[in-house]
Amino acid sequence: MWPEHVNLNDSLHTDCWFVRTLTLQGRKNKSDDIRVEWHGDGRMKRTFFAVLTVLVGAAVVAGSVLLLGKAQAEPAVLVAKVIGTAQGPSGEVPHATIDLSIYPEPSASVPGPKHGLEIGNASAGWPFYWPSTTLQLPANSLITMTILQYDGSTTVWNDYFAEVHGTVDGTATYNGKVQRNIEADNVAHTFTLHQYSESTQPELFVSVPMLAVANNAKNEANGYPKPQEITFSFMTGDPGEYVWNCEDPCGNGYVDFGGVMSERGWMSGTVTVV
Numbered sequence: 136m137w138p139e140h141v142n143l144n145d146s147l148h149t150d151c152w153f154v155r156t157l158t159l160q161g162r163k164n165k166s167d168d169i170r171v172e173w174h175g176d177g178r179m180k181r182t183f184f185a186v187l188t189v190l191v192g193a194a195v196v197a198g199s200v201l202l203l204g205k206a207q208a209e210p211a212v213l214v215a216k217v218i219g220t221a222q223g224p225s226g227e228v229p230h231a232t233i234d235l236s237i238y239p240e241p242s243a244s245v246p247g248p249k250h251g252l253e254i255g256n257a258s259a260g261w262p263f264y265w266p267s268t269t270l271q272l273p274a275n276s277l278i279t280m281t282i283l284q285y286d287g288s289t290t291v292w293n294d295y296f297a298e299v300h301g302t303v304d305g306t307a308t309y310n311g312k313v314q315r316n317i318e319a320d321n322v323a324h325t326f327t328l329h330q331y332s333e334s335t336q337p338e339l340f341v342s343v344p345m346l347a348v349a350n351n352a353k354n355e356a357n358g359y360p361k362p363q364e365i366t367f368s369f370m371t372g373d374p375g376e377y378v379w380n381c382e383d384p385c386g387n388g389y390v391d392f393g394g395v396m397s398e399r400g401w402m403s404g405t406v407t408v409v
């Protein structure tokens with residue numbers, strides 16, 4: 136028997152969950168009471184989840200900004216040293232040199248990048264250019280870059296990047312030997328300098344494959360094998376902002392082109408021609 140005088144409407148407008156026991160008129164036993172559980176009309180829950188969603192969203196955005204800002208922080212600028220003049224393709228020009236190394240992983244002697252998403256993974260052996268990936272070169276000058284390369288090979292996906300492009304005579308010197316290309320399966324990394332896609336500044340494109348050390352090479356006292364020495368020269372034009380990166384799949388993620396491949400301080404950087 137349903138008690139006629141019981142009116143549930145007052146309860147339907149509350150937001151809070153409650154339990155109410157309705158006492159039946161003329162009941163014989165306590166067990167005849169009807170227990171009603173009401174979970175509100177959902178407004179409170181919806182408000183709660185809406186606020187929670189906004190807070191979680193804000194936290195994700197703030198976290199991403201912090202993380203990406205840290206990941207893409209530019210390392211200290213490495214400035215090419217002007218050492219005199221040299222004969223460029225069309226006359227005498229300033230001659231500058233810049234020296235880099237490529238390490239397979241940080242060590243006691245080479246601490247490696249202090250930022251980037253891969254710091255936490257440093258023990259997993261991610262490679263990096265050193266001492267910086269932020270380079271500054273003089274304009275309209277002959278630049279001679281010398282790179283000591285300590286890492287093993289990972290085959291390039293595209294043979295184009297096993298060839299030398301954009302240097303003064305289309306060659307690079309590998310341990311004193313002049314070459315136009317190296318074997319695709321003997322590439323450790325590439326130094327590939329280019330402009331931003333929408334740029335209207337002077338054309339500058341240089342790509343040089345970095346010869347690998349044997350994957351079973353023994354380490355020397357500094358914790359690294361004997362490096363390959365790679366030297367090449369190219370001309371800069373008028374001032375401009377450029378980027379460079381490695382085109383050899385030495386990272387992780389999609390076809391090994393994620394991770395360090397796109398990170399400043401590791402396998403990608405900027406070149407400012409001033």
Ligand SMILES: [Cu+2]
Binds near residue numbers: 325381383402
């Ligand atoms: Cu690389």
